[in-house]
Amino acid sequence: xxxxxxxxxxxxxxxxxxxxxxxxxxxxxxxxxxxxxxxxxxxxxxxxxxxxxxxxxxxxxxxxxxxxxxxxxxxxxxxxxxxxxxxxxxxxxxxxxxxxxxxxxxxxxxxxxxxxxxxxxxxxxxxxxx
Amino acid sequence: xxxxxxxxxxxxxxxxxxxxxxxxxxxxxxxxxxxxxxxxxxxxxxxxxxxxxxxxxxxxxxxxxxxxxxxxxxxxxxxxxxxxxxxxxxxxxxxxxxxxxxxxxxxxxxxxxxxxxxxxxxxxxxxxxxxxxxxxxxxxxxxxxxxxxxxxxxxxxxxxxxxxxxxxxxxxxxxxxxxxxxxxxxxxxxxxxxxxxxxxxxxxxxxxxxxxxxxxxxxxxxxxxxxxxxxxxxxxxxxxxxxxxxxxxxxxxxxxxxxxxxxxxxxxxxxxxxxxxxxxxxxxxxxxxxxxxxxxxxxxxxxxxxxxxxxxxxxxxxxxxxxxxxxxxxxxxxxxxxxxxxxxxxxxxxxxxxxxxxxxxxxxxxxxxxxxxxxxxxxxxxxxxxxxxxxxxxxxxxxxxxxxxxxxxxxxxxxxxxxxxxxxxxxxxxxxxxxxxxxxxxxxxxxxxxxxxx
Numbered sequence: 040x041x042x043x044x045x046x047x048x049x050x051x052x053x054x055x056x057x058x059x060x061x062x063x064x065x066x067x068x069x070x071x072x073x074x075x076x077x078x079x080x081x082x083x084x085x086x087x088x089x090x091x092x093x094x095x096x097x098x099x100x101x102x103x104x105x106x107x108x109x110x111x112x113x114x115x116x117x118x119x120x121x122x123x124x125x126x127x128x129x130x131x132x133x134x135x136x137x138x139x140x141x142x143x144x145x146x147x148x149x150x151x152x153x154x155x156x157x158x159x160x161x162x163x164x165x166x167x168x169x
Numbered sequence: 170x171x172x173x174x175x176x177x178x179x180x181x182x183x184x185x186x187x188x189x190x191x192x193x194x195x196x197x198x199x200x201x202x203x204x205x206x207x208x209x210x211x212x213x214x215x216x217x218x219x220x221x222x223x224x225x226x227x228x229x230x231x232x233x234x235x236x237x238x239x240x241x242x243x244x245x246x247x248x249x250x251x252x253x254x255x256x257x258x259x260x261x262x263x264x265x266x267x268x269x270x271x272x273x274x275x276x277x278x279x280x281x282x283x284x285x286x287x288x289x290x291x292x293x294x295x296x297x298x299x300x301x302x303x304x305x306x307x308x309x310x311x312x313x314x315x316x317x318x319x320x321x322x323x324x325x326x327x328x329x330x331x332x333x334x335x336x337x338x339x340x341x342x343x344x345x346x347x348x349x350x351x352x353x354x355x356x357x358x359x360x361x362x363x364x365x366x367x368x369x370x371x372x373x374x375x376x377x378x379x380x381x382x383x384x385x386x387x388x389x390x391x392x393x394x395x396x397x398x399x400x401x402x403x404x405x406x407x408x409x410x411x412x413x414x415x416x417x418x419x420x421x422x423x424x425x426x427x428x429x430x431x432x433x434x435x436x437x438x439x440x441x442x443x444x445x446x447x448x449x450x451x452x453x454x455x456x457x458x459x460x461x462x463x464x465x466x467x468x469x470x471x472x473x474x475x476x477x478x479x480x481x482x483x484x485x486x487x488x489x490x491x492x493x494x495x496x497x498x499x500x501x502x503x504x505x506x507x508x509x510x511x512x513x514x515x516x517x518x519x520x521x522x523x524x525x526x527x528x529x530x531x532x533x534x535x536x537x538x539x540x541x542x543x544x545x546x547x548x549x550x551x552x553x554x555x556x557x558x559x560x561x562x563x564x565x566x567x568x569x570x571x572x573x574x575x576x577x578x579x580x581x582x583x584x585x586x587x588x589x590x591x592x593x594x595x596x597x598x599x600x601x602x603x604x605x606x607x608x609x610x611x612x613x614x615x616x617x618x619x620x621x622x623x
Contacts, residue, residue, distance in 0.1 A: 065273045074507030075563045079276035096277065100488065101338015103277065168271040168292075 060115055060138055068093070068162040070148055078103075080134075080162060087111050089119060093134070106132060128152075136160070170408045171195070174475065175320075178405065180397035184373030186320065186474035187405075188420040189542055190413040206315065207578045207606055208478045208550040210468060210532070211308045213287045213349045215280075215485040216506040217558035218570040219519035220246060224512050225560075230519040231570050232261030233586050240586040246522035247572065253533045256547065258573040258623060259586040263595040265557040265566040267292040267616045278339030279564040280487040285345035286557040286566075288481065290596035290615025291354065293345050301344045304615055306351040307553075307599050309358070312479040314608050323479035324471065325350045326367055326464050327360035328457065329486040330448065350481040360483055364431050364463040365452030371467065371476050372424070391432075395425055416540060420473060427466045434459070458495055458528065465532035472546055473539050484525060487558075496524030506561035518561075522570070529554060533574055551577035551606065555595070569595055573602065573623075580605040581623060589621065597621040 063084045069075040082091035089110040094103045104126075110119035116137040123130040130153070136146025142164065149157035172192040178185040187193075220231020231247070233240035240259070242248045250257055268286040270276040275295055285293040291304025308323060316322035325348060337343040350358040361367055368374070372394055395402070402421070406414055431452050438444060438451035445455040454460045461484065468480045485491070490501040498505075498520040505521055508514035529552065536547035555571035558564075576583055589598070596617035603614060605623060 065276075067270060067276050069563065073509055074561075077270070077277045077279065077564050079270075079273040081273050094273070094277070101281070103339065165270065165273065165276065167273075 060112075062089075062112060062117065062138060062144070065165040065167060066144065066162040067165045068144075068160050071159045071161075079165075082108075084112055087113055089117055091119070093121070093132075095123070095132075108134070110134075134160075136162075172408075176405075178398040178401040180394075180399070180401055182374060183394040183397040185394070185398055185421075185424065186371075186476045188416060188473045188540070189475070190409065190416055192409060192413050194542075206475070206478055206549065207580065208472045208546065209308060209311050209606070210480045210482060210550065210552040211288055211306075211349065212482045212484060212529070212552060212554045213284060214522075214525050214554070214556055214570075215284060215487045215489065215558065216502060216561040217556050218246060218522045219508070219515045220522070221559035221565075221568040221570060222508070222510065222515055222562060223560075224510065225515050225519065226568060228512075228515075230515070231522070231568075232259060232588065236586050236588045238585050246519055246526050246570075248523065249527040249530050250533075250572075250574065253530060253574060255584045256533065256574050256576060256581075257583055257585075258581050260571050260573070260589065260595075260598050260621070260623075261586065262568055262589045262591065263571060263593045263598055263621075264559070265290065265569050265595050267596075268557045268566040274340060277564075278341055279558065279566070281338050281341035281346055283487060283557040283566070284347075284349050284483065285351070285357075286615075287555065288349045288599075289351055289354075290594065290599055290617065292616070293341065295340045297340055297342055299342075300355075301342050301357060302354050303345065303351050303357070304354050306349065306481070307603060307614070308350055308479050308481045309352050310603060310608055310611070310614075311606060315606075316477065316479050319475055319477050321370070321471075321477040323350070323358075323481070324367065324370070324468075324477050325358045325360040325481045325483075326467075327362050327483040327486075328460050328464070329483075329489055329491065330362070330446075346487055348481075349483050358481075360481070363450035363452040364427075364454075364460070364467060365435065365450070367464065367467045368428060368431055368452075371471050371474075393425055393428055395421055395428075420470075423466070423473075424470060427463065427470060430459075430463060430466075434463075456495070457491070457493055461528045462531055465528070465535065469532065469535045469539055469546065472536070472550065473541070484528070493521060493524050496520055498524075503561075508562050510562060526554070529574060536575075547575060549578045551575045551581065551602070553602065557595075571595060571598065577606060587621075587623065593621065594618055598623070 061084050066080040068078050068080040079094045089112050091108045092105050094105050106121040108119040108121040119134040133149045136144050144162045147157050148160050174193050218231045219225040229244045242251050268283050282293050285303040288306035289304030294302035312323035337346045344357040348357045348360050434454045435451045471477050488503050492501050505518050508518050536550050539546040552574040559567040559569045596615040598621045600614035600617045601621045601623050
């Protein structure tokens with residue numbers, strides 16, 4: 040009886056952990072350059088697999104480009120990568136990050152060959168409203 | 170002789186409304202409190218404040234440390250308001266959640282939403298088309314209730330380039346960036362940048378399709394609109410007592426002085442000299458402070474003559490790179506607001522905030538020196554100043570800058586700093602302002618959740 044109870048509790052805890060560590064959703068991500076640039080990071084987690092998009096501002100003020108992302112999530116941390124379509128030169132980006140205890144995320148954003156050593160970022164889940 | 174409150178000086182092509190004169194009061198008595206009309210000025214400055222950042226809040230760069238009546242303005246960007254401390258109600262620590270993104274596609278569009286939120290506290294619909302939607306703005310709510318008996322219900326003026334048309338970015342119409350004044354959720358009101366247009370509107374001056382060459386000819390004639398109403402002025406003066414004659418003469422002197430300054434700016438603009446803002450209408454001065462002061466002088470004249478009781482005044486434009494050399498700091502506005510969270514840069518941004526606020530004592534002094542019945546205009550005016558942006562470096566809408574100046578005919582005690590509980594929407598303050606101003610039959614405003622004790 041006791042063993043069964045412990046088993047149920049352990050299973051519930053594992054399920055709760057899996058639930059809380061699922062990063063599917065829309066994230067309001069702040070790229071920390073010379074100021075904080077808010078960008079939309081939309082993710083879908085299927086087991087360890089991640090897909091999604093990030094909407095990055097372009098050099099034309101007020102416009103954005105959406106980049107498709109793929110990656111993997113494991114042990115509370117993840118890696119994503121994508122290619123900017125339509126750029127003058129082939130441009131790839133890499134995002135690494137981890138889920139924090141308070142439900143927010145943080146990490147590093149890199150665009151190799153674009154003159155900066157990467158940017159730190161933080162993100163909070165968007166409270167979607169209508 | 171009794172004179173109607175709506176009596177005017179009339180000439181061919183100009184109509185000048187009059188200030189309140191003793192001859193307008195029944196049986197020679199002054200304007201009683203119940204007859205006083207409260208004037209409203211709503212001023213928006215974009216890009217939030219240095220004091221909205223965490224470091225800036227700790228250093229009291231916007232809101233003072235003390236609350237209640239015991240507060241010190243010295244470290245704050247509001248220090249120039251010290252001579253008017255007793256008229257001041259500082260409300261700190263409120264947020265504008267309607268300026269936050271609601272959906273993924275809205276993330277990053279904060280600069281293109283903020284101005285539309287300031288006086289509406291409503292979330293703007295993301296659209297590049299004509300189907301814009303925000304909310305009825307506070308100034309318009311007031312004007313619809315109390316501005317209908319004046320010749321002009323309300324006026325909307327601005328300092329920076331307006332009416333850009335089309336889309337401004339992130340899928341938002343420029344209507345959201347161009348104006349703070351909304352006559353209905355779907356009707357943004359255009360703002361007037363040219364002091365000449367404001368002057369001509371106030372004084373009924375007709376200039377039908379005047380070309381720049383014709384304008385130059387008019388300027389060369391060096392005639393004032395007061396010349397156009399000379400005969401009417403003489404006739405009226407002959408019927409007035411000594412006090413009213415002096416009051417009328419002071420008022421007309423002020424009209425002439427404002428007109429002279431506008432003409433001087435136009436003459437410079439049309440002279441071929443290099444202008445700092447070559448795209449601006451001829452009546453727009455190069456200097457920010459000259460422009461703001463002209464606009465404030467026009468507002469005081471409008472209030473004195475009761476042509477209108479409501480102004481919305483937009484001092485800047487989101488993403489503006491304007492510089493303010495008179496502030497003593499040369500950095501451009503938008504990049505300076507992106508201070509990277511570094512203390513030295515936050516302090517530089519605070520200098521710009523302090524400079525912008527330092528325009529306000531000018532109008533408060535003018536209002537104080539302008540008679541209004543048995544008191545002065547400052548007694549019967551409320552000025553709201555703020556922004557829907559908080560920390561522009563984060564592009565957030567928390568701890569937004571906001572203060573109220575003026576007693577509004579006794580509606581506001583003044584001389585106090587009220588710090589809101591965390592998460593209080595600015596809309597709660599705005600609905601309470603409206604209630605105090607007599608719009609007391611509305612249960613909500615924008616995203617208000619309740620009232621705020623002022």
